[in-house]
Amino acid sequence: MTLFKSLAVVGPGLIGSSILRRAREDRGIAQTLIAADSNAAVLDRVRELGLADIVTADLAEAAKADCVVLCVPVGAVEAVALEMLPYMKQGAILTDVASVRGQLGPRISTALPTGVSYVPAHPMAGTEHSGPDAGFATLFEDRWCLLIPPANTDTSAIHKIEQLWKQCGARTRVLEDAYHDQVCAIVSHLPHLLAFTICDTADNLSDELRADVLEYAASGFRDFTRIAASDPVMWRDIFLANREILLETLDRFTADTKGMADAIRAGDVESITDRIARGRQIRRTLIANRQA
Amino acid sequence: MTLFKSLAVVGPGLIGSSILRRAREDRGIAQTLIAADSNAAVLDRVRELGLADIVTADLAEAAKADCVVLCVPVGAVEAVALEMLPYMKQGAILTDVASVRGQLGPRISTALPTGVSYVPAHPMAGTEHSGPDAGFATLFEDRWCLLIPPANTDTSAIHKIEQLWKQCGARTRVLEDAYHDQVCAIVSHLPHLLAFTICDTADNLSDELRADVLEYAASGFRDFTRIAASDPVMWRDIFLANREILLETLDRFTADTKGMADAIRAGDVESITDRIARGRQIRRTLIANRQA
């Protein structure tokens, strides 16, 4: 028996096409795979790659699936959900993979028809690439997938979405919306903000200096730019959706930066060494956690 | 004919032992390899690894080499140079691999005996590890090595140090002290400062949140911690030696961060996207430069 009779992925880009690829390999996930997108070129490519049994631009048709996974950009999740919910079946599950919760939970919850569950799940995996060609079946292998179901969600629906992600290779955990956004602010959103900004700072240098910085980038700068290569629209949406928590996290970081700058300015050898040594300690813990 | 009759590496740690390993493989670099260090345990290990023909704690003995390469921490370079210079031979070359110039150039220049040249050269290569076991012969392969000779340095001495680094696999370029420090401030020192600081910020979180951040670190944070694992003393020295330029670079970065925060706070979609898109552009240039 398969987990779902039919599974629809809306927005078969990096994340969506990775789910489809996995479900194509593991036919225990769903009997019928459906891919839907607003972009005809994306749908053509999904057909060429043979990623789904049904490929459609019709969201109402895709909404008939037993499980609907929204893999559209964060900024589009709410609108696409509201468009599809009226067409969803009794007992069906709506989920999305958005990297930030913000107000998505309460907004979508209030629009749920009775008998339809909403169990969003954020896979902590990705690359800096996007589109249907960027996905791969092992993207979620050994990575975390954080479930953020609204309070009072049907537990069997939660179990099914946990099972979906386990069959995709991920480990799952259930968190609350605001806590999820706080963890992601420091794990992911702040590092991305800093990476984008250091690129800006480099970009603002005189032409000669900028050219040399790019030439000698290997000594640290390069590591920041990899994550700065990510999709601008996706990250703009994430920053806006997690605005409050992100800005508060940035404030703390800025205060810590000022602390380091003051220590350097004052030549406070002990304070500088102590601040640096904590980086090493954090790194060691990561290695112990098998996260590095 | 070898480039040097004898080559002495003082401080055979990550960088120093990598030079020795390379010179042991490519006997065109020097006939006799000498390793000197103030730490007896380091010398024992260098003997066990068979990295040099002569292994000594006596800096005056090592100073007799045709080329003396100081691979000690930035903060120790000046003192070790001043200790060794009186013992150096006519026609010999002193060099160091310090990651930052600061006042090293003028200070060491004034102490040079006639007939001895000073040609510091900073290899833009490294890892977060240190000590004689951390080195490897290919560390400098295809990496830049920046030469920063004081004005009026004998050009044949500059050529010899260029040749040394070419034989180590590196590409070389000559820069001025202050310009070198400015490039390194943004390429290397600022990224390290930010990486250390984000670890501090994580370390300051509540226990629960910190534990979760470390658990889910894979989504960006992890990339920052790799460079934060570097040696505290080395980086303390670098930050202090490049204090002015680094703090000025940090000020610009902080202003750019504030610009991004203001755009997020105001929901200025265009400005956010534009700032992020520049990260992508910088990354593309790096790939085109074969630096990514």
Ligand SMILES: NC(=O)c1ccc[n+]([C@@H]2O[C@H](COP(=O)([O-])OP(=O)(O)OC[C@H]3O[C@@H](n4cnc5c(N)ncnc54)[C@H](OP(=O)(O)O)[C@@H]3O)[C@@H](O)[C@H]2O)c1
């Ligand atoms: N990338 C990551 O690292 C990562 C990690 C975890 C979670 N996520 C989440 O995954 C989601 C998708 O990200 P991704 O990286 O997979 O993006 P992606 O590769 O750009 O894929 C998104 C797909 O959605 C389509 N789309 C956009 N608006 C739509 C709409 N209104 N209706 C239907 N389809 C629409 C896009 O078409 P177009 O080509 O026309 O835009 C594209 O095919 C986001 O919510 C993101 O937060 C991403």
Ligand SMILES: NC(=O)c1ccc[n+]([C@@H]2O[C@H](COP(=O)([O-])OP(=O)(O)OC[C@H]3O[C@@H](n4cnc5c(N)ncnc54)[C@H](OP(=O)(O)O)[C@@H]3O)[C@@H](O)[C@H]2O)c1
């Ligand atoms: N690591 C990088 O990424 C990198 C890149 C480019 C350039 N550099 C430069 O390379 C130099 C060395 O860095 P590294 O990473 O190779 O460090 P390392 O692995 O710690 O090696 C430094 C060696 O110098 C010894 N030492 C310390 N003080 C000394 C003194 N007063 N007299 C004699 N020996 C002394 C140390 O002994 P102990 O073990 O007793 O301390 C150690 O064996 C620094 O100037 C650094 O700026 C580093």
